[in-house]
Amino acid sequence: MGRFYVTTPIYYVNAQPHLGHAYTTIVGDALTRWHRLLGDDVHFLTGTDEHGLKIQQAADAAGKTPKEFADSIAPLFEAAWERLEIANDDFIRTTEARHYRAVETLLKACYDAGDIYLGKYSGLYCVGCEEYYVEDDLTNGTDCPIHKRPVQHFEEENYFFRLSAFEQRLLDWYAAHPGAIVPDFRGNEVLGFIKGGLRDFSISRTSLDWGIPIPWDPKHVTYVWFDALTNYLSAVGYGQDQQRFEDWWPVNYHMIGKDIIRFHCVYWPAMLMSAGLEPPKGWAVGGWLLVGGEKMSKTTGNVVNPLDLIDDIGLDGFRYYLLSDTPYGQDGDFTYEGLISRYNSDLANNLGNLLSRVATVVAKKCDGIGPAPAPNSPLAEAAAAAYAGTALAWDQVQPSRALESTWHLIRATNAYLEANEPWKAEPGPEVDRVMGDALEALRIVAVLASPAVPETSQTVWERIGLGGAVANERLPHSATWGGYPGGLNVVKGDPLFPRRQA
Numbered sequence: 001m002g003r004f005y006v007t008t009p010i011y012y013v014n015a016q017p018h019l020g021h022a023y024t025t026i027v028g029d030a031l032t033r034w035h036r037l038l039g040d041d042v043h044f045l046t047g048t049d050e051h052g053l054k055i056q057q058a059a060d061a062a063g064k065t066p067k068e069f070a071d072s073i074a075p076l077f078e079a080a081w082e083r084l085e086i087a088n089d090d091f092i093r094t095t096e097a098r099h100y101r102a103v104e105t106l107l108k109a110c111y112d113a114g115d116i117y118l119g120k121y122s123g124l125y126c127v128g129c130e131e132y133y134v135e136d137d138l139t140n141g142t143d144c145p146i147h148k149r150p151v152q153h154f155e156e157e158n159y160f161f162r163l164s165a166f167e168q169r170l171l172d173w174y175a176a177h178p179g180a181i182v183p184d185f186r187g188n189e190v191l192g193f194i195k196g197g198l199r200d201f202s203i204s205r206t207s208l209d210w211g212i213p214i215p216w217d218p219k220h221v222t223y224v225w226f227d228a229l230t231n232y233l234s235a236v237g238y239g240q241d242q243q244r245f246e247d248w249w250p251v252n253y254h255m256i257g258k259d260i261i262r263f264h265c266v267y268w269p270a271m272l273m274s275a276g277l278e279p280p281k282g283w284a285v286g287g288w289l290l291v292g293g294e295k296m297s298k299t300t301g302n303v304v305n306p307l308d309l310i311d312d313i314g315l316d317g318f319r320y321y322l323l324s325d326t327p328y329g330q331d332g333d334f335t336y337e338g339l340i341s342r343y344n345s346d347l348a349n350n351l352g353n354l355l356s357r358v359a360t361v362v363a364k365k366c367d368g369i370g371p372a373p374a375p376n377s378p379l380a381e382a383a384a385a386a387y388a389g390t391a392l393a394w395d396q397v398q399p400s401r402a403l404e405s406t407w408h409l410i411r412a413t414n415a416y417l418e419a420n421e422p423w424k425a426e427p428g429p430e431v432d433r434v435m436g437d438a439l440e441a442l443r444i445v446a447v448l449a450s451p452a453v454p455e456t457s458q459t460v461w462e463r464i465g466l467g468g469a470v471a472n473e474r475l476p477h478s479a480t481w482g483g484y485p486g487g488l489n490v491v492k493g494d495p496l497f498p499r500r501q502a
């Protein structure tokens with residue numbers, strides 16, 4: 001037990017919430033739900049990134065002020081997360097006063113440490129990325145590697161952060177904190193960036209208004225990194241409530257996509273070190289969820305709206321697919337056929353079928369009253385293994401493996417029923433024993449699966465006659481064999497997951 005602080009990236013308000021945003025946010029949500037089951041005091045943060053040239057331009061085009069524009073998009077994210085039952089404890093917007101205070105505090109701390117200096121920048125700049133590129137990075141020598149559009153030549157006076165001074169300190173820190181980045185191969189990638197040499201980076205603009213002014217030189221506004229990354233501090237009281245900040249910082253995990261690894265795992269810990277703050281305890285780096293083999297983007301026109309999928313397949317069908325189909329860290333390829341196939345095999349045929357069989361047999365052979373499990377059931381070992389595997393996988397931020405482990409228990413229970421065929425037997429102690437075991441397995445499945453499929457788990461919980469919220473159960477106690485008391489009304493109900501045609 002302890003405190004567990006997890007963040008998603010803050011999402012840029014130039015686009016509406018899409019599948020990629022939903023993916024990272026659902027993984028973060030499931031991870032924090034797991035930690036709530038462990039009894040941890042959890043703080044799960046998400047929010048929106050609202051400054052910068054792209055927003056200013058989008059606002060101009062829409063005939064709005066940048067703030068009005070941001071105000072029109074940020075609520076779409078809040079509403080989407082509500083639909084997805086994201087249990088975030090806070091939603092931060094970078095236009096909030098609490099965030100300005102924190103950014104000013106961090107800038108001053110780094111400036112006082114001598115790590116911020118005034119310089120001149122001229123270079124090739126992508127408006128879409130809000131980032132300068134060197135020619136070697138460009139596609140065909142002219143185009144942004146991400147946006148595939150020509151970069152522009154810019155020259156201006158900028159403040160710079162002295163990242164080059166942090167190479168050795170970062171290497172030493174990572175050497176002392178092995179496993180801070182999961183999965184491992186992403187950690188090696190970060191060490192590669194650092195060993196390749198670090199360049200100071202620009203942190204301010206004079207050509208831009210829509211940002212947070214540099215406190216000692218307000219004709220400059222800071223942009224991108226000192227603005228966006230600092231949200232992780234602002235939300236827990238940095239520069240405002242020192243006690244609260246010390247309670248929550250350092251963060252346990254930043255959930256991020258692989259495209260922002262350099263900024264989160266190189267720039268950010270260096271900025272924190274400069275300000276005398278601890279680097280994060282961990283980063284969990286996800287791959288991209290590709291659609292038809294391509295990264296989703298407005299430019300390529302393959303944007304998938306998560307809310308449309310929920311209307312179609314149900315919230316838990318959608319959450320289960322995202323969490324189970326791609327090992328976290330690898331790229332996944334979203335396909336509708338894949339979604340339906342997972343739904344039919346794991347949800348309809350395995351979990352849904354198990355619940356429906358158990359409820360049917362209990363109704364016919366046990367007068368609808370669920371019997372208690374046997375203490376030495378052959379399923380007890382499968383349940384213990386499912387718990388151990390699920391816990392280990394969540395500990396490594398591997399939701400697909402966690403679900404695999406939990407689903408082993410579902411499969412073992414279906415196999416146990418098929419081996420014993422209680423539906424063919426006369427009512428009596430033998431049927432009661434088998435059904436008590438199956439109900440106990442379902443109880444444990446409901447607890448272990450609840451971070452991924454909260455609504456479904458609650459339904460299973462209630463159908464087998466248990467009261468209260470499954471989310472209030474506590475591990476490891478609630479996964480221990482023998483918790484189903486027996487003597488409860490078991491309800492048949494509608495199929496949990498009616499089979500779908502592909």
Ligand SMILES: [Zn+2]
Pocket residue numbers: 126127128129130144145146147148
């Ligand atoms: Zn770009």
